[in-house]
Amino acid sequence: MIRKFSPKESRRPKILILGGGFAGSNVLREVQNQLGNNAEVTLISQDNFFLFTPMLPEISSGMLHPSDISTPIRTFCKTANFCHARVSAIDIEDKKVTVIRIFDQKETVFEYDYLVLAMGSKDNFFGNVNIEEFAFTIKTLEDAIAIRNHIISVLECADQEKDKILQEQLLRFVVVGGGFAGVEVATEINHFLHDAAKNFYKNIDSGKIRVIIVSARNGILPEVGEELGNFALDYVQKSGIEVMTNTKAVDAGEDHVLLSDNTIIPCATLVWAGGVTVEPLIAALKCEHGASGRLIVDQYLRLKDLPSIFALGDSAHLADPHSGAVYPTTAQIAIRQAKTVSKNLSAEISGQENAMKEFDYQNKGVMATIGKRVGVALINGRKVYGFQAWLLWRLFYWLNLPTNEKKVKVAFDWLLHQIFRADIMTVGFIKKKTLTRLETPIYSILERSKDESSENLSYL
Ligand SMILES: Cc1cc2nc3c(=O)[nH]c(=O)nc-3n(C[C@H](O)[C@H](O)[C@H](O)COP(=O)(O)OP(=O)(O)OC[C@H]3O[C@@H](n4cnc5c(N)ncnc54)[C@H](O)[C@@H]3O)c2cc1C
CATH class of the missing domain: 3.50.50.60 (FAD/NAD(P)-binding domain)
Known part of the structure; x- marks a missing residue:
């Protein structure tokens, strides 16, 4: 009751x-x-x-x-x-x-x-423990930071790699999932990788970078309907991203992904956006x-x-x-x-x-970005393509940021990104200290100090 x-x-x-x-x-x-x-x-x-x-x-x-x-x-x-x-x-x-x-x-x-x-x-890995272990995900802030650090490290490694086959393997980036998260992360990293390789990595031929979307469906972005979905598929492919439709990732290791049609993709990066x-x-x-x-x-x-x-x-x-x-x-x-x-x-x-x-x-509408200044949007049944849709996406989400401070920060970062080259700084690993006991600390510290010369210790 x-x-x-x-x-x-x-x-x-x-x-x-x-x-x-x-x-x-x-x-x-x-x-x-x-x-x-x-x-x-x-x-x-x-x-x-x-x-x-x-x-x-x-x-x-x-x-x-x-x-x-x-x-x-x-x-x-x-x-x-x-x-x-x-x-x-x-x-x-x-x-x-x-x-x-x-x-x-x-x-x-x-x-x-x-x-x-x-x-x-x-994230739902549908019980696939190997994919869970080896794939990056894109759900949390840590996930996104980890992807960024990883792809920069891969570029650093590929730049030094003399073995052409290994270098090609390093430069293959597989994203599983043809929904919003998968497509948006694939198009973002594709743009970043080409931009970074062109500007900073002299030993990397940017033509060798392959970003591959694996979609279990017949196309991508089913949420925006067939016509916009086809437009998105066409645009994404023209921008150099390979899309494997009607295909699932069924297994993975640290250096490969296995697909449902028995294809093995040797790679060093797998991002999973295959369901929740x-x-x-x-x-x-x-x-x-x-x-x-x-x-x-x-x-x-x-x-x-x-x-x-x-x-x-x-x-x-x-x-x-x-x-x-x-x-x-x-x-x-x-x-x-x-x-x-x-x-x-x-x-x-x-x-x-x-x-x-x-x-x-x-639902009033759905929108997605699918590349540099290009998007698709379905608003109250009206289909919007290309730059207009991208602008709508930016405006809508920018207006929905929760505080004015965030709006200013995002606007500045978008602006700076138009002016400067890609930032390829990587943070490495972050040292984390976790306290495991916080029970009346003075007593526990005294307890642990018993064997030491505790008479000389003083406490605040
Ligand atoms: C990459 C990406 C892009 C997306 N893009 C869009 C988009 O463009 N448009 C759109 O409409 N939607 C988008 N979505 C979907 C949207 O983010 C979700 O639908 C929305 O966040 C759902 O809100 P929620 O509050 O239910 O869950 P969340 O926003 O995920 O919040 C869950 C909260 O619960 C907390 N939590 C979870 N477990 C525990 C626990 N055990 N103990 C304590 N706290 C816990 C989490 O820390 C978090 O604060 C996107 C999602 C992703 C991942």
């Missing part, structure tokens, strides 16, 4: 939001505006920033910098709290969530009255699940039979009442659903159930 909160009640209802992506951070922002201090809101996320994923492929090419597209979640916290931790268990019976603090791995338990599940999705699934924690919840483990929600975005739990974004499964098709996993849907969830939470908490809203949204 859901416990109703009256505005006169002394204890404020506790709202726990899990995930700080498009869905979670937008619920956080909206719910604070609507409820102010009338609820105790806490957002828990394993990243202390909100990541603007549509521009992630531009991090892998160095067009943008990581801080351009990531905004600290605390920037959005007016009355709410933020907890930097990984969710490790969700107990829907006792209304408790267990988290592991990122810094020192300490476990903490949160209680809630209302839970918002917004933990997004993760939900977090295992979400998949394991005892409630109804749809395709890829997504949580089945009603039109109010609540879990069936669990009305105090809302789910949205990539984690939620809901059919469009008009078309009957399941809403796609896009930022656009996550943002819209966040508005509905916040309204419904406010209505619940203030006891105005009649004010609850059903989620009913029709």
Whole structure:
């Protein structure tokens, strides 16, 4: 049974939001505006920033910098709290969530009255452990930075490699996935690789660079429809990217990819953008699940039979009442659903159930960049190609960056990129220090110092 909160009640209802992506951070922002201090809101996320994923492929090419597209979640916290931790268990019976603090791995338990599940999705390797081990992915900021570092290191290595066969192997870059993420990362790295080779690597013939997209479908970008998809395929191929359609990657090693038609591609780079699934924690919840483990929600975005739990974004499964098709996993849907969830939470908490809203949204359009100043867009059924579509993409996503600071940074980086050559600086590996114990430190330090001459030690 859901416990109703009256505005006169002394204890404020506790709202726990899990995930700080498009869905979670937008619920956080909206719910604070609507409820102010009338609820105790806490957002828990394993990243202390909100990541603007549509521009992630531009991090892998160095067009943008990581801080351009990531905004600290605390920037959005007016009355709410933020907890930097990984969710490790969700107990829907006792209304408790267990988290592991990122810094020192300490476990903490949160209680809630209302839970918002917004933990997004993760890469789906369809059980292929070798691909999981050897492929780069493009889901997080670390992924994009890793791709950038790797492709620069590959260029450095290829420049020194005297064996022509090995050099050709190094210069083959395979991207699996013909959807938005796969196509955008392939076109970004293709442009970067040619630009960098031409300007800096004298021993690399840029004609030897081969970027290959492997698509399981008959073409690429199925989301934009056949005509725009064909235009995109044609353009991408003309820009030098090879596209292998109706083909799947079925195995991989550190130096090759095996395709479903038994072709082996010797290469040193494999990027996987071949599909998503939900977090295992979400998949394991005892409630109804749809395709890829997504949580089945009603039109109010609540879990069936669990009305105090809302789910949205990539984690939620809901059919469009008009078309009957399941809403796609896009930022656009996550943002819209966040508005509905916040309204419904406010209505619940203030006891105005009649004010609850059903989620009913029709996609206004889809856009993708497919090369230097070229894109495709389908907006309200209107097809837009080439430069116009690319400009629309930039304008739309730029306007949707969460703060003015990010808008200025991105605009400057885009501008600088038009003026200067590709930046080929690589960061190498990043040293990370993690504290594993933070229990009353003074005592644990004393404990560890017992055998040493502790009489001479003093503490602040
Ligand atoms: C490369 C790329 C390009 C894309 N381009 C577009 C585009 O152009 N247009 C578009 O509409 N969509 C695009 N998308 C899809 C879009 O990013 C997602 O649909 C959207 O992010 C979904 O929002 P979400 O909040 O559900 O999930 P996310 O934004 O992924 O957020 C999930 C949050 O949960 C947190 N989290 C996950 N697990 C845990 C845990 N165990 N403990 C604590 N925190 C956890 C994560 O850290 C993150 O903060 C793109 C995606 C990618 C990867």
